[in-house]
Amino acid sequence: MTIVTQTWRRGTSITSGWDFTVKHRAVAMVYTYLAFGSDYRRWYADLAAVRNQIQGAAVLDVPCGGGAVFGHLSGTAPRRYIGADVSPAMLALAGKAAEKASIQNLELVECDVVTMPYDAEFDLCLSYMGLHCMPDPAGAIAAMARAVRPGGVVRGSTVIIGAGWRSDRFVSLWQRRGIFADVYSKNDLRQWLVTAGLNAITIECSGAIAYFSATKPARG
Template structure:
């Protein structure tokens, strides 16, 4: 995928995303999406939660907090994210280098639609969540009036295999996640779900 091998695409994307006015205009024009909702989700993060943020991109959701672990496959994105944090890991979302039941929260903002196999990524994110932990993210979906644009971006290698809103719910359910909430704005759906079990989060927990 171009996100891993071509530095220009990630750089241009990150520049647009980090600029609040430009991202607002672009999200509305491209996806009929109110990007302020994404910023509200980011602002509501719990700083005490041990959090995995993947793909972190250039660091839109990063907080300067050692309990916020930012990860991405792209070296270009990680270099840009380094401006905001030093708790960075180069990682493949399909094969995360963390033990099972590690994180209180997993974030995956604007990443699933870039993947060839979103269901496998959701299974892996669920694996590293602690019982009772929360998975939260946003993704472009099919069937919301932007399918021709999705197909164009797929041909350019920028998108993988996004699904419909129904597909997204099915993927989350098959990952054994519960309490699923989907909120759609234009062609973007925000999702929140929980891993079954009781959540215990000792203050001393850390990621090496």
């Protein structure tokens, strides 16, 4: 187990601080602009689009973290919603967030993304702001692709390098603090999606945060 995984599993003031930040819009907007040159309204727009997609769908949210997505999807009725994370500390926070949300058929699961036991079970896989904390992001994307059905979508966001000196310095800072693992480029992200057998790939960057969407080909 890597140092980064250990940090997230046990939870620290920094990880709980991230959970607070992402759940409070004004704080998130300021932080992501200062650290990553990103306009976090892009994330809220993404969640608005997702809200229209999950009604009656089977959804996998990995890593779900402290449940930051839940509040934005409150009142929706997916057929199944799995919030998965390797961190018991984050899942404890997610449980509290789930109590406040009214998403139907929501279940929290502790598991490692690369070894998830899911195979062609979901219509939509969400993965927001997690890949840069994982020791094997390419393997994680492959596992997400495996988890969705043919025609299913893998959608999310991640921090990338190469968007500017300021964001790259923040990446280095969080790596030294044991919060970020190795962080890769937009081109690397695209290659992971291609290698996982996904198509209809889109990647849009807001500063050093890349938003991606890709589809698992339907069976011919």
